[in-house]
Amino acid sequence: MKNKILLPLILSLSLVLLNSCGSDGSNTDTDGSDQTFTLNEKEFLHNLFLTEYLWYDQVASNVDYETFTTPQVMINELKINPPDLWSFTMTAQEYEDFANQKTTGFGFGYDSANFTLFLVRIDSPAYGKLFRGDKILEVNGVLATPMLISAASQNVNVQTTFTVLRGSNELDVSLTSSAYTFKVSLGNIILQNSKKIGYLRYDSFTESSVAEFENIFTTFKTENIDELVIDLRYNGGGSVAATSLLIDNISNSHPAERQLYLDWNANYQQNNSTYSFEDLDMQDGNELNMQRVFFLVTKSSASASEAIISSLIPYLGLSNVITVGEDTHGKPVGMTGRTYNNNYYFLINFMVRNNDNQSTNFNGISVTCPAEDDLTHLMGDVNETMLQTALYYIENGTCL
Secondary structure, eight states: OOOOOEEEEEEOOOHHHHHHHTTTTOOOOOOTTSHHHHHHHHHHHHOOOOOOOOTTTHHHHHHHHOOSSSSSHHHHHHSOOTTTOOEEEEEEHHHHHTTTTTTEEEEEEOOOOTOOOEEEBBBBBBBHHHHHHHOOOEEETTEEEEHHHHHHSSSTTTTTEEEEEEETTTEEOOOOOOEEOBBBBBEEEEETTTTEEEEEEEOOGGGGGGHHHHHHEEEEEHTTTTEEEEEEOHHHHHHEEHHHHHHHHHSSSSSSSSEEEEEEEEGGGGGEEEEOOOOGGGGSSSSOOOOOOEEETTTTTOOHHHHHHHHHHHHGGGGGGEEESSSOOOOOOOEEEEEEEEEEEEEEEEOOOOTTOOOOTTOOOSSSSOOOOHHHHHHOOTTSHHHHHHHHHHHHSSOO
């Protein structure tokens, strides 16, 4: 049995499930039910709850281990809910795939109520073939259902024909489910009158994403942008280290000052850790000096997405950290993973606080400018309602 500590994460379970199942309705077992859940492992997990867990003092000390058939079942029974909606387990392979932005499937997310696509992963099999706003009508000539889409996604290396409604046109699109590596960042510069506005779409705070956004910020720096819009509408969080590095790229005005810190329970204060702006001699030249930032957010914007917003407020001021869309998810906590054989356990064990010692509310961050997630336009389209609202604010100083 191997036991080790993993890097701190601030993410929501929905993000992990999205990444592990290809975001197209397929389901990957993340509860360890394909392995033997031994008594020793149950004792190990229970001990994590009684010691490192943030709400350790509320966990039952006497439990019947025989009632727990899988790790996730045991987690669901022992976690303190509310507020804990997020403690979970995943396999070693799922963790590695998440960190390295790898998965299997088609690479799109859709609304299960009406089969309208809201997201297509960058560089996935669906990228450039299916688009946000497409409505799936049929799968291989059969009326679309979540089960059909899931089955097709799991049918790796087999071609599937999707009949979709795009605008007023019905068309067939052929895709092959496959293993793939995706990107989580896209950037471009929007010209608005005399201003250059940097737009960053950022889907997940993965360790592998740092090189992606570093290149984008190099372009923003070279072009000397005037304003910055970061699109986090489906970003459920991820690596604390990636969060800190993104904050560094937004502002170079506070070298060595604290961005955020992780506050453990009363018995584990020695584990508290601080993330700070880079020292001057560590800056690589692509850092911006933004005086304000716009964030596009929804209820799917969680954890690290909320932490970056919260962390900037002490330095830019509340009025200069502007959120557009809807109130965020509300997850001011995170987890440092532990391993037992092939299972990785992520139990909530710290609060995330900014330099003013403030944490995000469990109800989420209140939005500055309400705006709908407009599925009739692509992300990054200046006519998409959320981005349009941010651009209007830049031009007029008020919400649309």
